[in-house]
Amino acid sequence: MRPRFLSRGRPRRTALAVAFSAILALVGIGSTTQQAVAADGLISQSRPATASSIESLNFPAGAVVDGDLTTRWASNWSDPQWLQIDLGAGATVSKVGLDWEAAYAKAFQLQVSNDATNWSTIYSTTTSTGGAQSLNVSGSGRYIRLYATQRGTQYGYSLLEFKVYGTATAPTTGYILANPQVTGVTPSTANPPHAYFHEFQANCTANHNLPDDPIVFPGLAGASHMHTFLANTGTTATSSASSLQAGTSTCLAPGDRSAYWMPTMYNGSTEINPVGLQTIYYKTGVNDYTSVRPFPTGLRFVVGSPAATQTEFATNPGYVAGWECGNSYHNTDLPTSCPGGGALNLRYQAPSCWNGLYLDTPDHKSHMAYPVNGVCPPTHPVALPMIEFKMAWPAPANGDLSQLRLSSGRGYSFHYDFFNAWDAPTLSALVSHCIIGGLQCDSRGYDETLPGRGAALNAQYVLP
Numbered sequence: 001m002r003p004r005f006l007s008r009g010r011p012r013r014t015a016l017a018v019a020f021s022a023i024l025a026l027v028g029i030g031s032t033t034q035q036a037v038a039a040d041g042l043i044s045q046s047r048p049a050t051a052s053s054i055e056s057l058n059f060p061a062g063a064v065v066d067g068d069l070t071t072r073w074a075s076n077w078s079d080p081q082w083l084q085i086d087l088g089a090g091a092t093v094s095k096v097g098l099d100w101e102a103a104y105a106k107a108f109q110l111q112v113s114n115d116a117t118n119w120s121t122i123y124s125t126t127t128s129t130g131g132a133q134s135l136n137v138s139g140s141g142r143y144i145r146l147y148a149t150q151r152g153t154q155y156g157y158s159l160l161e162f163k164v165y166g167t168a169t170a171p172t173t174g175y176i177l178a179n180p181q182v183t184g185v186t187p188s189t190a191n192p193p194h195a196y197f198h199e200f201q202a203n204c205t206a207n208h209n210l211p212d213d214p215i216v217f218p219g220l221a222g223a224s225h226m227h228t229f230l231a232n233t234g235t236t237a238t239s240s241a242s243s244l245q246a247g248t249s250t251c252l253a254p255g256d257r258s259a260y261w262m263p264t265m266y267n268g269s270t271e272i273n274p275v276g277l278q279t280i281y282y283k284t285g286v287n288d289y290t291s292v293r294p295f296p297t298g299l300r301f302v303v304g305s306p307a308a309t310q311t312e313f314a315t316n317p318g319y320v321a322g323w324e325c326g327n328s329y330h331n332t333d334l335p336t337s338c339p340g341g342g343a344l345n346l347r348y349q350a351p352s353c354w355n356g357l358y359l360d361t362p363d364h365k366s367h368m369a370y371p372v373n374g375v376c377p378p379t380h381p382v383a384l385p386m387i388e389f390k391m392a393w394p395a396p397a398n399g400d401l402s403q404l405r406l407s408s409g410r411g412y413s414f415h416y417d418f419f420n421a422w423d424a425p426t427l428s429a430l431v432s433h434c435i436i437g438g439l440q441c442d443s444r445g446y447d448e449t450l451p452g453r454g455a456a457l458n459a460q461y462v463l464p
Helices: 059-066 241-245 310-316 424-436
Strands: 034-036 050-051 081-086 090-102 103-113 120-125 132-140 143-151 159-171 201-202 206-209 227-231 261-262 265-267 271-273 278-283 298-304 323-325 328-331 343-349 358-360 387-394 404-406 415-420
Touching: 034 050, 050 059, 059 271, 090 103, 090 143, 090 241, 103 132, 103 227, 120 132, 132 278, 201 227, 241 278, 261 387, 278 424, 298 358
Parallel strands: none
Antiparallel strands: 034 159, 050 081, 081 143, 090 132, 090 159, 103 120, 103 143, 201 278, 206 227, 227 261, 261 415, 265 271, 265 404, 278 387, 298 415, 323 328, 323 343, 343 387
């Protein structure tokens, strides 16, 4: 870490230095219903922070809202640079605290905005000397931005904390706060010793179909297109984390009471459900597989989109190989025939980096992100298991797939949902033994090529 005062010397920059230009802020409000936070309170703590650039992955934008003076944001060595905080909804700002590291801004503005596009200046200076600043301001907006135009040193801008005080409103629906929130995490760039695999399986059967979606349409029975549900046997539109955890499962490991669902497959007007145990992989999506931690209870998200175009489906980071049947491979839409026979297969991967703040967001995606070159982005620094659906539907005996369709539309409208309701100790044991342990495990957490390493679960697929 750069010393607080330049007179104490400066470490050399490393090869990790990279620029992340114009990282987009989270967008969307889940509801117009709002509740007030205490006046003149600290309203920026743990809020999503984004920046025009970062000097390296060690100095993310989120460091300025983590309440930790040992972490910091550092920018590229150029002008101008900006750092903005999403306050979640409308806010009235009365005071801003800036705690600069040695590389400060001599000239900067504080700006507010309702859309992160059109900005109004509420404070401006060209004579700042850095240090710890407490600035009385007056303004309102959902976003607040530090817009720096002149550096006080030859280096970039470096800020320890960006504290915003005032009165904020927050949506009562759409955002579901994690409890506790995970803050102060820096994405791991470590490369641990090579392990040939780091995964385990959840083997579960499909058990019912309903036009429900407890993530997108919570509490609204029949509001969705038809979905095929796996694992938890009681998933409906009204399902919650507690109801799922109290339910039963069709997975080999009864501790996996999570809900997984996807659009229902039809052959004409006849439902075609996956037959037998389906494979849901839990893998590492990052290079540092030792940094992966279990899902928090109640985390939920949607993978892919029913509104995706064929190009969007094929270029999504979760795309693996497309639809396959017999000798027909790499199809972005449902194939019309199955040369050589066999089952219709699809594999699709989920994002595995979490922002640590929310169990859900209004678009059911913004709290999650895909790794970039094997490293979680600074905005989503928490590495979680990467789920990969590997589904298999029986193909018609005559090999004619021309009447196949999804309840959501064409083959490239495929998507799936995940609502975590694992028994926490069971999931933790599997993640630790198989992913962090560098094994290729079945649903017991057993690697048959390395039998001496044992299994995470007993013969009944429960903790011993």
